[in-house]
Amino acid sequence: MSDNLSNHFSQKLLDFDRNHIWHPYTSLINPLPTYPIVCAEGVRLIMDNGKQLIDGMSSWWTAIHGYNVPELNQVANEQLQKMSHVMFGGITHKPAILLCQKLVEITPKGLEKVFLADSGSVSVEVALKMAIQFQHSLGQPQKNKFMTIRRGYHGDTTGAMSVCDPEGGMHHLFRDFLPKHFFIEKPQKRFGETYEEEELFFLEEFFRLHSHQCAGFILEPIVQGAGGMWFYSSQFLKKIKSLCEVHNMLLIADEIATGFGRTGKLFACEHAGISPDILCLGKALTGGYMTLAATICTQRVAETICQGEAGVFMHGPTFMANPLACAIASKSIELLLKSDWQSKILTIEKELKQGLNEAKTLENVKDVRVLGAIGVIELHQPVNVAHAQKFFVEKGVWIRPFRNLIYIMPPYIISQKDLRLLTSTMVDYCQKINTLVN
Numbered sequence: 100m101s102d103n104l105s106n107h108f109s110q111k112l113l114d115f116d117r118n119h120i121w122h123p124y125t126s127l128i129n130p131l132p133t134y135p136i137v138c139a140e141g142v143r144l145i146m147d148n149g150k151q152l153i154d155g156m157s158s159w160w161t162a163i164h165g166y167n168v169p170e171l172n173q174v175a176n177e178q179l180q181k182m183s184h185v186m187f188g189g190i191t192h193k194p195a196i197l198l199c200q201k202l203v204e205i206t207p208k209g210l211e212k213v214f215l216a217d218s219g220s221v222s223v224e225v226a227l228k229m230a231i232q233f234q235h236s237l238g239q240p241q242k243n244k245f246m247t248i249r250r251g252y253h254g255d256t257t258g259a260m261s262v263c264d265p266e267g268g269m270h271h272l273f274r275d276f277l278p279k280h281f282f283i284e285k286p287q288k289r290f291g292e293t294y295e296e297e298e299l300f301f302l303e304e305f306f307r308l309h310s311h312q313c314a315g316f317i318l319e320p321i322v323q324g325a326g327g328m329w330f331y332s333s334q335f336l337k338k339i340k341s342l343c344e345v346h347n348m349l350l351i352a353d354e355i356a357t358g359f360g361r362t363g364k365l366f367a368c369e370h371a372g373i374s375p376d377i378l379c380l381g382k383a384l385t386g387g388y389m390t391l392a393a394t395i396c397t398q399r400v401a402e403t404i405c406q407g408e409a410g411v412f413m414h415g416p417t418f419m420a421n422p423l424a425c426a427i428a429s430k431s432i433e434l435l436l437k438s439d440w441q442s443k444i445l446t447i448e449k450e451l452k453q454g455l456n457e458a459k460t461l462e463n464v465k466d467v468r469v470l471g472a473i474g475v476i477e478l479h480q481p482v483n484v485a486h487a488q489k490f491f492v493e494k495g496v497w498i499r500p501f502r503n504l505i506y507i508m509p510p511y512i513i514s515q516k517d518l519r520l521l522t523s524t525m526v527d528y529c530q531k532i533n534t535l536v537n
């Protein structure tokens with residue numbers, strides 16, 4: 100594919116990386132290994148030594164069409180020739196308009212007003228601020244807290260962090276800095292399981308106790324991602340939606356990970372047949388090409404905000420509606436919709452179920468679960484990430500576990516053969532460490 104020698108990373112470069120550059124959630128004193136990647140193509144990441152890795156992570160849920168996609172490359176090049184960026188204050192452009200038209204069209208009913216932000220975390224901040232301004236405009240400034248679910252993840256900025264799982268989100272480190280919110284236990288019932296009506300009474304009690312202080316409920320619909328990869332009953336989501344209505348709170352659905360088909364529906368809210376008041380999108384929005392996110396709200400939310408004291412919504416990032424990112428996002432959505440994505444996800448789901456099933460019999464495996472194009476093995480013990488990644492790279496796959504979870508969410512274009520290598524390598528690894536402890 101490429102000239103290996105010119106791609107080679109000298110030790111000096113790698114040392115600089117180790118000594119000067121933060122990687123996500125990684126020590127700079129005792130860093131985990133990093134693997135040098137020079138390019139990517141289809142579902143393969145190519146290392147400096149020419150070794151190819153089948154990508155199980157879609158670069159953290161983003162690269163749904165794989166890498167180096169000719170249609171996305173072309174639209175990026177065309178947009179670059181026109182303009183890469185221009186400010187959005189007092190200016191508009193077609194890439195933004197065409198993208199927002201698509202987003203209004205494809206997202207759940209009632210979501211009509213689009214705020215384009217530059218990353219998922221920022222879109223969550225925007226959603227939280229929208230809910231606060233909404234309640235303020237209604238003369239209810241005391242409704243300034245949020246409800247959320249334990250084991251959730253909503254991003255790393257301050258507001259987003261304050262609604263992440265209190266343990267996984269390291270709340271204690273930031274205790275005096277973060278605003279305090281109300282957390283409810285994660286849903287016990289799995290996706291597909293049903294609750295008896297009285298089993299959900301505790302939610303009513305939770306709302307009765309705290310709703311007078313709360314602007315909204317923020318959650319990841321159906322799939323809790325980085326907080327624990329848990330797939331929960333759609334009934335739980337329905338119940339929260341109806342309680343938000345009763346208690347004059349806004350439902351914020353964070354679909355940054357689940358959006359664009361990953362769970363088998365275009366948006367995970369569709370599993371429960373509900374529309375949130377505010378929706379956050381990110382990650383796969385640009386097909387993994389650039390950073391872009393969107394916060395979409397209803398007419399009622401937008402109107403109420405703009406009738407309030409400020410008269411406007413108080414947020415405006417420098418790179419708002421970046422034309423290059425918007426143009427690519429439009430094309431990525433077009434590619435997704437014209438592909439047979441539903442049957443692709445179904446096929447991947449079937450393969451994941453088959454491929455990971457064997458892990459269920461292992462003593463060190465606590466649970467195996469699959470939903471859409473997401474496959475998870477939960478172990479009893481935390482995974483040694485450096486050890487696991489070395490094993491995976493040697494086998495030619497790219498999988499990055501966290502805590503006690505080994506999971507994949509591959510690009511939708513993955514072939515059966517490549518997917519089988521991913522799942523069998525996951526099972527092999529669990530087998531290997533199972534025999535190590537026994």
Ligand SMILES: *Cc1c(COP(=O)(O)O)cnc(C)c1O
Pocket residue numbers: 218219220221223252253254255319324325353354355356381382
């Ligand atoms: C990744 C993620 C975020 C944060 O997005 P960034 O682009 O990393 O800021 C927020 N919510 C969910 C559900 C996510 O998966």
